[in-house]
């Protein structure tokens with residue numbers, strides 16, 4: 046069955062049979078199961094990444110349906126992680142999909158992240174992204190930062206030791222509530238799908254160890270303006286996370302509990 050399933054993909058010289066085998070062995074954490082996370086998970090599973098861990102504490106709401114292809118009216122009220130797992134298992138019943146209906150706090154992040162090969166971003170807040178960044182840098186696990194808002198989004202692969210981390214890009218956490226979110230500024234339906242497609246492509250490159258991957262290359266896309274641009278983010282020599290290895294967000298949350 047799998048020979049047929051991936052027959053169009055193994056034709057690509059970028060993958061081949063060996064690349065396809067690597068994808069099948071990889072384990073990926075999907076942090077957050079909203080628009081970004083669901084489309085990324087679906088793209089990765091369909092590409093042959095068959096071991097996925099899904100984390101989200103929320104339930105599906107009617108306001109999610111305009112941008113999340115995996116959810117239908119029937120899923121309203123169900124935990125997102127479980128609804129996504131059911132959807133993914135309908136694509137590939139042999140996949141190993143583990144849903145966790147929980148907030149991704151320091152305990153969960155420390156338990157799950159060292160066990161995976163990569164973390165992809167489906168989060169809706171910067172604070173949890175800083176936590177993921179701390180744990181990924183601490184354990185040397187690659188992750189992909191991706192965010193969407195209104196009609197645009199951005200994504201950047203973070204490969205510990207080989208490029209900048211999230212705090213090299215955004216050194217300080219803005220005060221809670223000061224940044225616009227999809228709930229306050231809105232989000233155009235197709236935007237998460239587009240950014241998830243970029244994120245899934247970067248994820249495949251990370252898992253293949255592709256020489257085409259550029260750690261720290263920030264890609265910005267505005268769908269409404271039909272514009273895509275890239276920026277090479279430098280590693281900050283005084284970065285508290287990847288420079289001094291202080292892991293403030295991991296320890297801050299632990300101290301508060």
Ligand SMILES: [Zn+2]
Nearest residue numbers: 210213284287
């Ligand atoms: Zn850094």
